[in-house]
Amino acid sequence: QVPPRQLGGGLLKPSETLSLTCAVDGGPFTTFHWGWIRQPPGKGLEWIGEVHQGGGEYNPSLQSRVTISADMSRKQFSLTMTSLTAADTAIYYCARGYGMTSWGQGTKVTVSS
């Protein structure tokens, strides 16, 4: 299976909104879990949330600022995170599958004024 392909990212200012998208090239879409994970510089992995046929779940610590949505017709899923601060600076990864079995290449997001 081809790993999901990430789009978006870059430099954002504090209080702005982050929008990232992952495209699924080939293979089924509706039967999988699609999730987002981030990794601050020099630190470990933090699960952000996921969406699937039955709905979705979010990291309780980020839930108030995060929305993950899926566009089945375009085979894409997206992450929106509001009210960014410097603490949101990280590499953001999208992943497919229960247990995050296939990862995207990662997108560097920097939040700085």
Add this chain to the structure above:
Amino acid sequence: QSVLTQPPSASETPGQRVSISCSGSNSNVGSYQVFWYQQLSGTAPKLLIQNDNRRPSGVPDRFSGSRSGTSASLAISGLRSEDEADYYCSSWDDSLSAWVFGGGTKLTVL
């Protein structure tokens, strides 16, 4: 502070065997399967072990996983220099309704 506890570092010489532990609780490792990921320097994590002990296609059988009670472990035998990487464990946590990770273990092949 990670929900799952891993040793921050491990080291062993080439050809030897190393084991990395992952300790959790009844709400995660004690009830749900564990996944292991390998992250080589500057790259995205890659699934190494799924469902406690299943290797995805392409992962050498030098890598093995196990789970017992509220702990899991990843074993690497016949260590090679290319195994030098960060290793993370993960499991679903039903009290948080979230996937949780260990803090990661940096493996050095001496």
